[in-house]
Amino acid sequence: MRADAVRxxxxxxxxxxxxxxxxxxxxRVSMDDVAAAAGVGxxxxxxxxxxxxxxxxxxxxxxAERLYASLEPDPGRPxxxxxxxxxxxxxxxxxxxxxxxxxxxxxxxxxxxxxxxDRLHSRLTGLMTxxxxxxxxDFLAHALLAGVRSDLVEHLGDWPEERLRAGMAALVRSxxxxxxxxxxxxx
Amino acid sequence: MRADAVRxxxxxxxxxxxxxxxxxxxxRVSMDDVAAAAGVGxxxxxxxxxxxxxxxxxxxxxxAERLYASLEPDPGRPxxxxxxxxxxxxxxxxxxxxxxxxxxxxxxxxxxxxxxxDRLHSRLTGLMTxxxxxxxxDFLAHALLAGVRSDLVEHLGDWPEERLRAGMAALVRSxxxxxxxxxxxxx
DNA sequence: AACTTAACGGACCGATGGTCCGTTTATCAA
DNA sequence: TTGATAAACGGACCATCGGTCCGTTAAGTT
Numbered sequence: 001m002r003a004d005a006v007r008x009x010x011x012x013x014x015x016x017x018x019x020x021x022x023x024x025x026x027x028r029v030s031m032d033d034v035a036a037a038a039g040v041g042x043x044x045x046x047x048x049x050x051x052x053x054x055x056x057x058x059x060x061x062x063x064a065e066r067l068y069a070s071l072e073p074d075p076g077r078p079x080x081x082x083x084x085x086x087x088x089x090x091x092x093x094x095x096x097x098x099x100x101x102x103x104x105x106x107x108x109x110x111x112x113x114x115x116x117x118d119r120l121h122s123r124l125t126g127l128m129t130x131x132x133x134x135x136x137x138d139f140l141a142h143a144l145l146a147g148v149r150s151d152l153v154e155h156l157g158d159w160p161e162e163r164l165r166a167g168m169a170a171l172v173r174s175x176x177x178x179x180x181x182x183x184x185x186x187x
Numbered sequence: 188m189r190a191d192a193v194r195x196x197x198x199x200x201x202x203x204x205x206x207x208x209x210x211x212x213x214x215r216v217s218m219d220d221v222a223a224a225a226g227v228g229x230x231x232x233x234x235x236x237x238x239x240x241x242x243x244x245x246x247x248x249x250x251a252e253r254l255y256a257s258l259e260p261d262p263g264r265p266x267x268x269x270x271x272x273x274x275x276x277x278x279x280x281x282x283x284x285x286x287x288x289x290x291x292x293x294x295x296x297x298x299x300x301x302x303x304x305d306r307l308h309s310r311l312t313g314l315m316t317x318x319x320x321x322x323x324x325d326f327l328a329h330a331l332l333a334g335v336r337s338d339l340v341e342h343l344g345d346w347p348e349e350r351l352r353a354g355m356a357a358l359v360r361s362x363x364x365x366x367x368x369x370x371x372x373x374x
Numbered sequence: 375a376a377c378t379t380a381a382c383g384g385a386c387c388g389a390t391g392g393t394c395c396g397t398t399t400a401t402c403a404a
Numbered sequence: 405t406t407g408a409t410a411a412a413c414g415g416a417c418c419a420t421c422g423g424t425c426c427g428t429t430a431a432g433t434t
Contacts, residue, residue: 002400014254030390041414046392049333093307106293110338123411139354140344140361146333151297156329179357189380189431217421228383233423 009048012038017060017100019138031055053108060097060104062118067093073123078087079130084172086124087144091168095161101150111138111149120145132178147171196235197226203246204287213290218242236249240295247284247291251303254280260310266317269361273311274331274359278351281340288337299337307332319365327362 001011015038021028031052035042049055071086094101105111124141146152146167154165188196204226206216218239220228236242281288292298311328313327333339334355343351 004400005412008412010294031392032390035414041412042391043395043414044394044412047412052391110342112338112342128370136354136357138349139343140358141341143330143334143354143358146336146339147330149336150331151299152333155297155299156326167323167330170323170366171327171330171362174361174364175358175366177361177364177366179360179362179364191431192381195382218423219421222383229422230383230424230426231381234381239422 005048008038008040008044012040012045012048012055012057013062013142014038016055017063019058020100020103021097023099026099027106030102051108056100056103056107057114059097060100061114061116063097063100064093064114068116068119079127082129083124083127083144083176084169086120086127087148088165088173090120090145091153091164094150098150098154098157100154102154105150114184117145123141128176131176144175145170171179192235195225195227195231197260199227199232199235199242200227200246201225201247203242204250207246207287207290208213208284210286213286214293216290238295242298243287243290243294244301247287247338248301248303250284250287251280252299255303255306266314267319269309269329270314270318270363271356271359274335274355275313275352277307277332277335278340281337282348285341285344289341292337304332306352318363322365331362332359 012034016029020026023029031042031045034055035045038045045055067068067089071089074082076170077085098151103186104114111117121162124144125137128141144160153164199221203216203221206220206224207213210216216230218232221242222232225232232242236245254276258276261269264272291301298304307330310329312324315324315328340351
């Protein structure tokens with residue numbers, strides 16, 4: 001990649017980051033805004049990132065990468081605790097990046113198109129399988145991740161963070177404890 | 188309300204319903220499309236429903252109303268079972284109306300602006316409080332509802348419905364069973 | 375039948391995502 | 405250093421879409 005291309009890519013990501021962080025409603029950050037703030041032509045934006053969703057995804061995953069890195073599996077840590085740690089970190093991340101996260105989760109294709117989602121999901125599935133067996137672990141991992149959807153976090157925006165964390169902890173505990181017998185029909 | 192107004196309102200809702208049901212990507216159903224399909228001018232659309240989100244909400248809540256009606260509280264039914272029933276019905280509803288539900292949940296303000304959400308949420312909170320006490324019941328109810336977000340259902344679209352239901356049942360069971368001690372600090 | 379006024383409808387507007395193409399410039403070989 | 409090449413640029417341009425406006429129509433009333 002040419003030197004100026006690299007420079008511009010960086011400038012765009014920085015500018016977009018600033019704009020989204022400052023925005024109340026991420027939908028109202030336009031591509032023109034980003035281009036202007038980055039001091040770059042619109043064509044450059046689209047050539048580099050494909051479309052709006054692409055730009056947002058690139059920015060989001062860049063930040064998420066740092067999160068994932070801080071979550072390297074620790075073989076010594078019990079699986080149940082690891083699940084709690086992960087969800088807790090994820091919750092903090094969503095709070096700190098709520099505007100960007102909202103933009104990302106509403107952009108084309110929803111949250112499930114990001115490579116990061118699959119990583120999180122399979123990691124969680126693994127940990128839960130280890131902690132409580134494989135039954136429905138797959139779905140439960142999805143459910144856990146749904147519990148930190150950015151617009152839910154936003155909706156609960158005026159709860160004291162304490163209460164949010166308590167709720168999250170209760171959810172994790174529930175899901176890990178397994179619940180009653182699985183196969184019993186409803187009657 | 189004048190007779191023609193009533194007629195047109197109905198025509199619009201029917202047409203919109205058809206279009207969303209047939210759509211792969213609900214974002215691509217335009218207001219012009221709806222107006223044309225309903226045989227009505229665009230002005231009529233906006234005068235009646237305010238904006239796109241308003242139309243979608245009206246349509247969604249109309250259908251949801253039938254769902255809620257079929258879920259009238261039954262004092263004889265144990266709370267835990269009632270939670271299962273509700274989530275199960277909700278899951279079916281989201282599957283049957285996935286395009287519309289996606290349109291609705293992505294339209295202005297997210298899913299939490301609908302009056303229906305609050306009703307469901309407080310109903311669930313009540314049932315869960317009855318079944319397992321009030322601790323974090325509020326948050327857990329939100330989490331349960333997040334588990335049937337339309338784009339998650341869509342993402343899991345190729346799972347056999349059986350598996351989905353099993354997962355949902357496991358989630359409900361977990362959340363109702365309560366999990367371990369709440370206050371214990373992490374390490 | 376005459377009148378009032380709610381309702382209509384489609385031309386019109388502004389904003390936005392995305393494209394196109396003539397121009398600039400990084401890179402590299404001679 | 406210079407000249408050739410193609411990658412990268414940028415902003416005018418386009419299409420679409422949500423939403424508004426206002427002259428026209430027709431429902432309801434007396």
